[in-house]
Amino acid sequence: MANGVMTQTQHIPYLAQKGLKSWILTTDHKRIGILYLVTISFFFMIAGLTALGMRYELMTPELDFFRTATEYNVAFTLHGSLMVFFFIVPGIAASFGNFLIPLMIGARDVAFPRINLLSFWIYLVGTAILLSALAQPADTGWTFYTPYSIQTGTKVIMITLGVFVLGFSSILTGMNFIVTIHKLRAPGMTWSRLPLFIWASYATAILQLLATPVVGITLLLLIAERAFDIGFFDPAKGGDPILFQNFFWFYSHPAVYIMVIPAFGIISEIIPVFARKPIFGYKAIAYSSFAIAIISFFVWLHHMFVSGISETAAAIFSFLTMLVAIPTAVKVFNWTATLYKGSIDFHSSMLYALSFIVLFTVGGLTGVYLGALAVDVHLHDTYFIVAHMHYVMIGGTVMGFFGALHFWYQKWFGKVFDELTAKIAWFLIFVGFNVTFFPQFFMGFQGMPRRYATYPEEYISYHALSTYGSWILGLGVLIMTVNLLIPLWKEGRPESSNPYGSLSLEWQVPSPPPHENFDEIPTVTDWTYAYGKK
Amino acid sequence: MSSTAEHAESHAHGHGLGDAVTHNAAKFGMWLFLGTEILLFGGLFAAYALFRAKYPDLFYESHKKLDVTLGAINTIVLIFSSFTMALAVSASQKRNRNWLMILLSVTFICGAAFGVNKYFEYSAKFHHHIFPDTNIFFALYFMMTGLHMLHVFVGMGIIFALIIMAKQGRFKEGNRYTPVEVGGLYWHLVDLIWIYLFPLLYLIG
Numbered sequence: 001m002a003n004g005v006m007t008q009t010q011h012i013p014y015l016a017q018k019g020l021k022s023w024i025l026t027t028d029h030k031r032i033g034i035l036y037l038v039t040i041s042f043f044f045m046i047a048g049l050t051a052l053g054m055r056y057e058l059m060t061p062e063l064d065f066f067r068t069a070t071e072y073n074v075a076f077t078l079h080g081s082l083m084v085f086f087f088i089v090p091g092i093a094a095s096f097g098n099f100l101i102p103l104m105i106g107a108r109d110v111a112f113p114r115i116n117l118l119s120f121w122i123y124l125v126g127t128a129i130l131l132s133a134l135a136q137p138a139d140t141g142w143t144f145y146t147p148y149s150i151q152t153g154t155k156v157i158m159i160t161l162g163v164f165v166l167g168f169s170s171i172l173t174g175m176n177f178i179v180t181i182h183k184l185r186a187p188g189m190t191w192s193r194l195p196l197f198i199w200a201s202y203a204t205a206i207l208q209l210l211a212t213p214v215v216g217i218t219l220l221l222l223i224a225e226r227a228f229d230i231g232f233f234d235p236a237k238g239g240d241p242i243l244f245q246n247f248f249w250f251y252s253h254p255a256v257y258i259m260v261i262p263a264f265g266i267i268s269e270i271i272p273v274f275a276r277k278p279i280f281g282y283k284a285i286a287y288s289s290f291a292i293a294i295i296s297f298f299v300w301l302h303h304m305f306v307s308g309i310s311e312t313a314a315a316i317f318s319f320l321t322m323l324v325a326i327p328t329a330v331k332v333f334n335w336t337a338t339l340y341k342g343s344i345d346f347h348s349s350m351l352y353a354l355s356f357i358v359l360f361t362v363g364g365l366t367g368v369y370l371g372a373l374a375v376d377v378h379l380h381d382t383y384f385i386v387a388h389m390h391y392v393m394i395g396g397t398v399m400g401f402f403g404a405l406h407f408w409y410q411k412w413f414g415k416v417f418d419e420l421t422a423k424i425a426w427f428l429i430f431v432g433f434n435v436t437f438f439p440q441f442f443m444g445f446q447g448m449p450r451r452y453a454t455y456p457e458e459y460i461s462y463h464a465l466s467t468y469g470s471w472i473l474g475l476g477v478l479i480m481t482v483n484l485l486i487p488l489w490k491e492g493r494p495e496s497s498n499p500y501g502s503l504s505l506e507w508q509v510p511s512p513p514p515h516e517n518f519d520e521i522p523t524v525t526d527w528t529y530a531y532g533k534k
Numbered sequence: 535m536s537s538t539a540e541h542a543e544s545h546a547h548g549h550g551l552g553d554a555v556t557h558n559a560a561k562f563g564m565w566l567f568l569g570t571e572i573l574l575f576g577g578l579f580a581a582y583a584l585f586r587a588k589y590p591d592l593f594y595e596s597h598k599k600l601d602v603t604l605g606a607i608n609t610i611v612l613i614f615s616s617f618t619m620a621l622a623v624s625a626s627q628k629r630n631r632n633w634l635m636i637l638l639s640v641t642f643i644c645g646a647a648f649g650v651n652k653y654f655e656y657s658a659k660f661h662h663h664i665f666p667d668t669n670i671f672f673a674l675y676f677m678m679t680g681l682h683m684l685h686v687f688v689g690m691g692i693i694f695a696l697i698i699m700a701k702q703g704r705f706k707e708g709n710r711y712t713p714v715e716v717g718g719l720y721w722h723l724v725d726l727i728w729i730y731l732f733p734l735l736y737l738i739g
Contacts, residue, residue: 183555220677
């Protein structure tokens with residue numbers, strides 16, 4: 001290991017090499033993480049803009065911003081499918097997962113660096129296929145429900161093919177991470193010392209492996225329906241449209257946890273550092289990720305309570321849905337208990353982490369509410385659902401993502417952002433988000449259905465308020481983005497390689513880390529969260 | 535596949551990982567991938583179960599139009615190819631290059647024979663105006679066997695790459711036979727899936 005050539009290159013930061021080739025052919029997990037980060041952020045921006053367009057349309061009851069209702073349908077389909085499949089599913093797992101997993105477990109790279117690069121390239125091919133469909137994008141919604149997705153004249157095949165290809169990328173990344181966590185942990189990095197982000201990534205990877213193939217075959221069948229005119233999902237040919245919904249949600253409910261479990265991991269990393277306390281209930285947090293992962297495979301029918309399923313099945317799935325709340329609440333209670341009597345530093349990343357706890361709890365509790373059969377029948381396909389899932393996805397995952405961006409920014413890029421601006425941006429995002437989505441609970445409860453470009457007069461005040469909120473939220477995200485981008489073009493380095501006094505391994509190497517991560521593979525002798533003792 | 539070998543090398547010298555770690559990691563990774571393959575086909579098996587329970591008569595009548603003899607021959611061909619693949623792995627572990635190349639070639643030829651056989655089967659169906667949209671049974675038949683055929687082609691590609699690598703003498707030293715073993719795992723899965731497809735489609739009682 002310690003041959004002469006190596007020691008010379010060891011202290012060169014991984015960002016030192018320049019040029020396009022050093023990026024597109026890199027097998028360095030830190031660089032691949034950046035490639036993902038840039039791509040997912042790009043799609044986050046595009047999908048965010050379509051959302052702003054939709055909100056602008058909804059400010060008044062009439063159709064005024066979009067020319068036809070179909071254009072509005074296209075906008076929400078784009079918003080949903082880009083956000084779900086191109087941003088939030090690969091999201092934290094592929095960007096921060098790539099950057100952090102080898103560093104946190106004390107490895108030089110992932111187990112299969114070339115497959116890692118391959119999976120990024122597959123991701124790019126998927127996006128290329130999707131973009132090629134933009135000339136005539138689908139108007140089915142991100143769920144591609146049959147029979148409409150078979151009948152519509154828009155380009156469903158290309159968009160589903162794009163998502164299908166992304167599935168491969170997701171599977172390869174998940175496989176890579178599981179093998180990495182099993183085989184490449186540094187000496188002394190036992191399972192009970194692993195950082196909780198690693199536990200979360202592991203649970204996520206299992207979900208990616210188990211759920212993604214099923215959506216893969218579902219989309220393949222949908223493509224075959226359109227291309228060869230077969231009738232799996234067409235009642236006229238003896239098929240069953242509900243089968244599509246079953247297949248789709250068998251993936252897409254666990255996928256919700258593919259989106260949010262990595263954020264759980266991030267919160268578990270940020271909170272103990274800024275509360276200066278050991279994480280409370282380490283094992284409970286670690287195992288609850290797996291409990292969530294397992295239960296999440298047995299709740300998919302709660303998306304279909306009004307699809308004409310049997311009452312027995314509905315009752316069982318309603319019960320199972322509420323079970324997920326238990327391991328999730330275990331996490332929330334443990335984070336809160338970690339804060340208790342801590343000496344809390346309100347760093348921008350901590351502000352995002354704290355907002356996560358509050359907003360995700362709202363999202364989670366309304367989820368329990370929706371899991372109750374009688375309530376769901378009333379609220380199905382209303383804005384209540386829209387508000388609920390955005391509280392989970394933005395209030396949960398995106399807050400975790402932004403928190404991670406601020407927390408690991410110095411480590412990843414070796415630069416420092418302006419903390420005050422970051423706090424202002426956080427404030428705008430927090431307020432803007434709540435102003436946008438909280439009114440949607442009320443209008444949903446009063447019967448405003450989702451996915452309509454026009455609506456009766458009576459909902460105008462809620463809709464207008466929601467639209468104003470979306471501008472505040474948009475402004476906040478813009479300020480945050482600029483604040484994080486500016487330092488990248490400026491000179492300057494962080495004063496310390498471990499400014500927040502974290503005990504985790506990634507903070508023990510220089511910022512940015514050298515290409516090989518560690519001079520020598522470290523030997524771990526203590527728990528990652530022994531704050532207060534040192 | 536060549537990348538795996540180079541990768542093993544860079545790990546052995548550059549990353550401080552031994553051959554054994556790389557070997558185990560590669561096998562573990564392939565097993566995980568095989569799990570996802572089973573789930574991919576799992577969706578089709580679930581659809582099969584649903585529609586067969588719904589239309590038992592249609593399934594029974596339609597399956598009579600399939601050629602059991604050709605299907606049986608293909609089953610034997612694939613099982614035999616799994617046998618030669620297993621022998622190939624053993625030959626690579628013993629670093630017997632000639633046997634390795636012969637056995638891999640036989641496995642490759644079996645895959646090709648399977649494909650040719652399938653070609654005649656499909657042509658006969660089209661000749662009798664049986665297409666994927668004929669009914670649900672044939673939709674399943676073409677989807678399942680078609681997706682499986684795709685896997686056979688991928689497997690043949692892997693075996694072809696292994697033959698080239700063997701010819702270059704890549705598996706000579708140490709534990710460098712990892713690619714053969716990992717490729718073998720994939721080929722066995724392709725075989726295994728067919729063993730389920732054959733009775734489900736051809737032998738409905």
